[in-house]
Amino acid sequence: MIDLDFDKDPAGLLPAIVQDHGTGAVLMLAYINRESWQKTLETGKAHYWSRSRQQLWLKGESSGNVQLVKDILVDCDQDTVVFQVEQIGGAACHKGYASCFFRRVDGDDLVTLGKPVFDPDKVYGKK
Amino acid sequence: MIDLDFDKDPAGLLPAIVQDHGTGAVLMLAYINRESWQKTLETGKAHYWSRSRQQLWLKGESSGNVQLVKDILVDCDQDTVVFQVEQIGGAACHKGYASCFFRRVDGDDLVTLGKPVFDPDKVYGKK
Secondary structure (H helix, E strand, O other): OOOOOHHHOOOOOEEEEEEEOOOOOEEEEEEEOHHHHHHHHHHOEOEEEEOOOOEEEEOOOOOOOOEEEEEEEEOOOOOOEEEEEEEOOOOOOOOOOOOOOOEEEEOOEEEEOOOOOOOHHHHHOOO | OOOOOHHHOOOOOEEEEEEEOOOOOEEEEEEEOHHHHHHHHHHOEOEEEEOOOOEEEEOOOOOOOOEEEEEEEEOOOOOOEEEEEEEOOOOOOOOOOOOOOOEEEEOOEEEEOOOOOOOHHHHHOOO
């Protein structure tokens, strides 16, 4: 199995950039530890480390919208990866947008691009 | 000026994903602090925080191959950005490749994609 430089970070976490394997759009960024890296390689489904919940996180475990990993790129320092994925359900963002990067900087404003694919209240339940 | 959630990280650093504004290829990932974010917005040239040198880093300051920032995307949590850039010189990676992500996982191997754009020894001097 390909190893990454997890020891570089005190918490053993490395960033994983998630890109749509078809369009090249950047969908999200999440963090992986050695366990989530192994799980991703073994299952072909993107696994991360949830920093807020401090636990292994199969993306889509609550919504069903998993990420099927089609290709993985590794950077020159072996401390960052790109997961090129098929996003089931069409939206990677918990706010319902295809990409977490649904806003662009326009001077002093953030302009929203596009519309949500789903209603977060319906998928995750109202909070 | 748009502010980001720099306080989320103990060191005040957030990841910046760098993407070719034409092709959508992910070129590199680097870290920004508030100062480098401000400098990037003010100058239109990508500035980062060098974790190894612990100083503000204008990408291309030694090679001349700066990154002209065409668009900036901000994520849902305001703790990650995408810089969509024109990479002067055609290569973002210090190893001479267009992208730092010049290898893909193929089973237990890393397969190199493409060829270097420049010879690092000629640009940075032999080490």
